[in-house]
Amino acid sequence: MRTLELDAPGWHTHRAGQHLDVRLTSEDGYQAERSYSIASAPGEPLAITVERLEDGEVSPYLVDEVRDGDVFEVRGPIGGYFVWDGDEPEPVLLVAGGSGVVPLAAIAKHRARVGSEAPMRLLYSSRSWDEVIYRDELAKLDVDVVYTLTREQPPDWKGYARRIDDDLLREVAFAAAESPRVYVCGSTHFVDAAADGLVRLGYDPMWVRTERFGATG
């Protein structure tokens, strides 16, 4: 996992939750493109957080190889649906699986920057405490963060220690009567489990915005 700050001349601002495309070109003209969620809040220096995928083509380069001053092409911002602008009054539930926290952290930081008073809660499922990203940044925000550590827990762990299920969602999610806005991001499996569970809790499917990572990159 690595966060890269990008100096992109001509970049206009983005909306929290959007993504961008990275295009790499080798010396002989071979190109590879991938999409990455924008990790920074609007107005912060533009950044992406990249998870290194073992069989990936672009992510190992961005995590292991890229150095200060290297250049590659960036296109964006992209996407107009999985976004939160900060003037929406409804409570916001963010549900993150692993590196799916990236665009959700951007939303949580944006809330602080614009001074929104919409209640916001982040349910963050990670395999272990060591794999939690943005831990310190999230702690500084005035957002409820509820962790569940699905594989390995610190010895004194008192939080959730299982995959997201309906009981866990019922305990953590806002009541359906509050008509919350929901953003779920993670692997396909994770997103389906969380989104289906929220619909079973009485959430209108139209409240639930999803973004899924195929394990390719």
Added chain:
Amino acid sequence: MGIISRGFRGRRQDGPPDRVPPGQYLTDDFPVLSAGPTPHTPLEEWTFELRGAAEPVSWTWEELKALPSEEVTKDIHCVTKWSKLDTRWQGVSVDTLLEAVEHDAPYALAFCDGGYTTNLPIEDLTDGKAWVAYNYGGEPLEDEHGGPARLLVPHLYFWKSAKWVRGLQLLDEDEPGFWEQNGYHIRGDPWLEQRYWGD
């Protein structure tokens, strides 16, 4: 050629160049891209409707399955950059469905469970280019991939192959669908890399 990225070589998994459009990479997986939860409409409540012609026409699930179907093997290309070759589908040609109505509409808007829509010129839906597909790889199409039935328009980016499709609205004027209102290209030809607004 773009800006050279120092030290980048790439994996160069070689797809046949005439089958992998620019900016795409091959995958054996079948990744999922959806804007919201997966709908699970019971088959007894499912219908496929053609609206916007002189008279609306509708098929139940049983009626749709009773129509002549075709088995096709197609390459598919998602705007999120993956392509998958030789995917096997079975479904009803949109030509067969459109024979049921009198119309001269130049455009259509596919509508779906979950509120999703996508727009297409009729030209991209006819002459053996599009199907309402209900089997994938010889099995009933799974919900997460758009089951019980999805539109299949493989020559365009795969968001045009609307999951959970429930019908086509025939239109005189083109009307942007869901992704098309949210930053994605109005037509989406992968060979022209029509990914986003402005492409």
